[in-house]
Amino acid sequence: MDRLSYCVRCGHEADPYPPGTLSDDDVFIHGMKPAPEEYYSCPRCGRQPAPFMQATGQACPNCAQIVPMTLAHCGYCGAKAG
Numbered sequence: 001m002d003r004l005s006y007c008v009r010c011g012h013e014a015d016p017y018p019p020g021t022l023s024d025d026d027v028f029i030h031g032m033k034p035a036p037e038e039y040y041s042c043p044r045c046g047r048q049p050a051p052f053m054q055a056t057g058q059a060c061p062n063c064a065q066i067v068p069m070t071l072a073h074c075g076y077c078g079a080k081a082g
């Protein structure tokens with residue numbers, strides 16, 4: 001399993017963490033909440049739910065990993081998505 005090393009909100013380096021298991025549909029349509037262990041800690045944004053990386057997205061311009069549309073930054077390299 002890939003691990004993410006950057007905050008997907010601001011792109012700041014974070015302690016490596018595994019991707020989350022809930023999609024946006026699970027969260028917004030079904031109202032599910034990530035398990036306590038599915039959070040990461042960003043020095044700027046604080047405690048954030050780990051992103052679900054299986055969603056449809058586009059290739060990161062820097063590392064070519066697929067970054068889901070809803071994320072502002074690539075979790076693998078921190079580059080700005082899109």
Ligand SMILES: [Zn+2]
Pocket residue numbers: 007008009010011012042043044045046
């Ligand atoms: Zn952040």
Ligand SMILES: [Zn+2]
Pocket residue numbers: 060061062063064065074075076077078079
């Ligand atoms: Zn990247």
